[in-house]
Amino acid sequence: MSNISRVRVPKPMQRTLLLEAGYRCSLWNCTNQVSLEFHHIDQNPANSVPENLLVLCALHHSQATAGNIDMKACRLIKSALVDRLCGRQDMRTRRQYVTAAISELRNTKTFRGSTVGPLFLRPEWCMERRDRTSQMPNFDRQLLHLVNSAPAGDIRIVFRNTERFRQKLDVLVPESERARFVHDTLAGIERLWGSGERGPDLICRDTGHTNIDLIFDAAVLSTFRRHQFSPIEYGYLSRNQHEIDWAIQRFDSVFDAASRGREIELSQLKAFVVTLWTTS
Numbered sequence: 001m002s003n004i005s006r007v008r009v010p011k012p013m014q015r016t017l018l019l020e021a022g023y024r025c026s027l028w029n030c031t032n033q034v035s036l037e038f039h040h041i042d043q044n045p046a047n048s049v050p051e052n053l054l055v056l057c058a059l060h061h062s063q064a065t066a067g068n069i070d071m072k073a074c075r076l077i078k079s080a081l082v083d084r085l086c087g088r089q090d091m092r093t094r095r096q097y098v099t100a101a102i103s104e105l106r107n108t109k110t111f112r113g114s115t116v117g118p119l120f121l122r123p124e125w126c127m128e129r130r131d132r133t134s135q136m137p138n139f140d141r142q143l144l145h146l147v148n149s150a151p152a153g154d155i156r157i158v159f160r161n162t163e164r165f166r167q168k169l170d171v172l173v174p175e176s177e178r179a180r181f182v183h184d185t186l187a188g189i190e191r192l193w194g195s196g197e198r199g200p201d202l203i204c205r206d207t208g209h210t211n212i213d214l215i216f217d218a219a220v221l222s223t224f225r226r227h228q229f230s231p232i233e234y235g236y237l238s239r240n241q242h243e244i245d246w247a248i249q250r251f252d253s254v255f256d257a258a259s260r261g262r263e264i265e266l267s268q269l270k271a272f273v274v275t276l277w278t279t280s
């Protein structure tokens with residue numbers, strides 16, 4: 001066990017680490033603010049890089065060295081500290097995620113993200129029907145509002161036209177109304193894009209990615225799903241500018257690589273709507 005003075009951690013790095021920990025033991029329930037020490041997470045005292053150093057009080061340092069607080073626990077404590085510093089906020093439930101997304105949508109002019117099928121484009125009568133049955137706040141309505149008010153180019157949307165979209169519609173739209181649904185949705189597409197001279201950037205294919213980012217002016221909502229047809233399971237919101245910039249780069253590179261050009265993507269979207277119930 002070593003205390004601060006005996007570990008060769010440069011002074012500036014010490015300051016950074018102590019700031020990260022809030023000048024106290026990093027264990028959540030520990031209130032100790034004195035006798036702080038640097039624990040080498042991998043138990044290698046020569047590895048004094050910031051990622052490997054955890055600020056602990058003398059008692060918890062000895063427990064970590066003895067392995068009572070094991071290496072994995074130390075890594076989790078460390079990553080929680082870093083997340084807090086990055087301004088990350090965990091999204092543990094779907095409701096939390098949707099609520100955060102709507103609140104960001106209200107305060108943004110730009111948007112990048114993906115959506116299951118052209119959900120937000122469905123006709124008003126269909127949306128109202130869903131609002132009555134859904135327990136969730138309405139993300140689609142807010143997205144439609146933004147899309148209608150933003151100039152082209154500030155918004156890029158990936159329409160993932162998966163089976164899940166069709167399944168949702170099967171429940172919402174009885175057979176007798178499906179022709180009307182297709183007609184009204186196509187009219188909505190026409191209103192938004194015309195013949196492609198206006199409206200948001202779009203691609204109409206699933207990029208297969210299981211990590212999905214919704215990117216706003218001042219936040220990125222990063223989410224994870226197990227595979228491309230399963231719902232979102234976990235996510236976090238970050239207001240860290242580097243993280244936002246990085247998410248934009250990642251999104252745009254996938255988007256640009258997948259795009260077959262605006263005209264083709266728009267005609268693919270229309271074709272998808274037209275063939276909703278004609279293929280089995």
Ligand SMILES: [Zn+2]
Binds near residue numbers: 058060
């Ligand atoms: Zn402690």
